[in-house]
Amino acid sequence: MDLNQFLPYQLSILSLKISKGIAEHYQDQFGINISEWRVLVILYKNPDITAKKIALLSQMDKVRISRTLKSLVQKDYLTPTQHPLDARAKNYELNKRGRYLMRAVIPDALRYEENLLSQLSNEERNQLHHLIAKFNRIIG
Amino acid sequence: MDLNQFLPYQLSILSLKISKGIAEHYQDQFGINISEWRVLVILYKNPDITAKKIALLSQMDKVRISRTLKSLVQKDYLTPTQHPLDARAKNYELNKRGRYLMRAVIPDALRYEENLLSQLSNEERNQLHHLIAKFNRIIG
DNA sequence: CGCATTTAGTTTCATTTGAAACTATTTTTA
């Protein structure tokens, strides 16, 4: 039994390193953390949705979403509007500053990913996607 | 830009799911957390080493190691002995209860891993190992 | 309708985490 050969251990070390690298990068470059980054990306593609919908799309739990939205509104990247049919809910939308931020964040993210992937061959990329999909099926 | 297609996101979701599954499993089966599990595995292979050495082997930081060792000694799985040459350090070793615990934990871990891997073909397993090694080289 | 249940989101609380400061000891260097 060798810890360094143990798959779940390897996976967790690897992904922790990658996330940590990204988190630092976004903090430095844009002053946002990973939760904020995720919510921003979701609102970029899905304008005017509620916290509930964001939770659905992001796999984050509602407490974290609530806090993240609060902080993004405070930082003035988002504008909330009262939900027309449900007094408990608000819709959130990137405002001008938010859209401006995302015009820098999105290409940066794609560059970051491309930089990772550029070091793999086409075959390796395909294998990677296949394996991720397969694990997701296995684990559910 | 689709979050669900974004590699770092996919990796972190995947590894989070796997770690969470394992953490619950070990808590339920043996009443130990992942830090404790890691330290136990390391001491199983490397008896009589110091916290420093454990940190080196586990990639965990020294605060976490210190707390984990404390809790494992409290749970009476480890016996510390004064380091012969350095009054600041102790050597740690699995005691009787610890060895007994590990006789259950190790096969269980291997079974857990085998269960994951059994759902991959030989080719997929090779690809997986290759990709993990490659990412480790890329990221350092 | 009117009471019970569910749902959206927030707050509270206890736990986990790790950086920074700290203690105690060992090693280096002048």
Next chain:
DNA sequence: TAAAAATAGTTTCAAATGAAACTAAATGCG
């Protein structure tokens, strides 16, 4: 050597996390 620097490990503190309890509103049902 004796003072300075480095090292092993612990404690302190503040931030992040998420389960559980909570508030307020919407929905279901008799």
